[in-house]
Amino acid sequence: MDLKQLLEKKGFICDMDGVIYHGNRLLPGVKEFLDWLQKEEKNFLFLTNSGQNTPRELQQKLERMGLAVDASHFYTSALATAHFLNSQAPGCSAYVMGDHGLQNALYDAGITYNDVNPDYVVVGEPAGYGLAMITKAVRLVNAGAKLIATNYDLTGPTESGIAPACRALLAPIELATGKQAYYVGKPNPLMMRTGLKLLGVHSEDAVMIGDRMDTDIVAGIESGLDTVLVLSGVTTREECLNFPYRPRLILDGVGDIPAAAQTLAL
Structure with a gap:
């Protein structure tokens, strides 16, 4: 999968910690990524292994960071x-x-x-x-x-x-x-299957975006999704080599996606 094929996906399942934010700090390019998802009318779901907050609280957390996302777009462990x-x-x-x-x-x-x-x-x-x-x-x-x-x-x-x-x-x-x-949480297929059901998109038309090889990427692979590892969280490019499986694509962060869409549109 290259960036062009990624842009054509209908559904995006995204981890949150290390992908969207660190604590209360929004990561670079996230606002542009969300704007692109909404503008292109993509189906998207934030699927997080953190169970500390309710979907409504996660919605409000992103709201404080300047992002408007309905609570229905969140599913937690x-x-x-x-x-x-x-x-x-x-x-x-x-x-x-x-x-x-x-x-x-x-x-x-x-x-x-x-x-x-x-x-x-x-x-x-x-x-x-x-x-x-x-x-x-x-x-x-x-x-x-x-x-x-x-x-x-x-x-x-x-x-x-x-x-x-x-x-x-x-x-x-x-x-x-x-x-x-x-x-129960990622990489358990139970959570991924529910996520796909909430997303409303077949696994072949969806992609899993995460920062962890041992939860996000393996969960995507085992559920039949294409996978994108972002280097904005806990896993480095070098650490990927320690695993017997690979993401289909490695990006610096989710901001690379709208940037690619803009470049390809020129």
């Missing part, structure tokens, strides 16, 4: 986790290690909070993460609760550098219990 648990065990309960984005998604799906004898221990990326929380989770899993993680990210980009993400926070619980968590 928190929503995917809530959907998965509700399909597995409707009316179940969970001890939740996560912020309000995850808690709200579970509540809306009818899953109640339970720190005594829950069916599940659900781990996201809580701001108040600490030993007391880990210890409670370990005891509940040892007592029979099933271990669920919202996403497979080991680290994530922030304004001030790389920070530990869900898989790193989950490691002590897995090590202490000897139990392996089930990871």
Whole structure:
């Protein structure tokens, strides 16, 4: 796939952290990319492994950065986790290690909070993460609760550098219990299939844009989408060589896409 073929795609699934922003800092070329998506009437979906915020909050976050995007264009690992648990065990309960984005998604799906004898221990990326929380989770899993993680990210980009993400926070619980968590977010095909359904475009006509080889790019490949790695997040061009699979295209950032459209139109 070259840039011309990329421009012809009907649907765009985009990661957010490292692709659209770092923390509260908008990345270069993002406004132009979004303007191009809307002008060309492309179907697009922001599919994020972060479950800290609700779609409405993500909409407002982009609004503060000067971007107007409807809340229907966002799908998070928190929503995917809530959907998965509700399909597995409707009316179940969970001890939740996560912020309000995850808690709200579970509540809306009818899953109640339970720190005594829950069916599940659900781990996201809580701001108040600490030993007391880990210890409670370990005891509940040892007592029979099933271990669920919202996403497979080991680290994530922030304004001030790389920070530990869900898989790193989950490691002590897995090590202490000897139990392996089930990871719901990318690269799990469950989340990608739901994303494609929300996008309303067949996988052959869609592209996955992300900054991580081990979640975004492998998720796109395994779901039959073309893939674009942007170097604006955690993965470098050199690090790509460590993986047994490749993105179809590597760009400095999403701003390269509208720039290419402008060049080809001349």
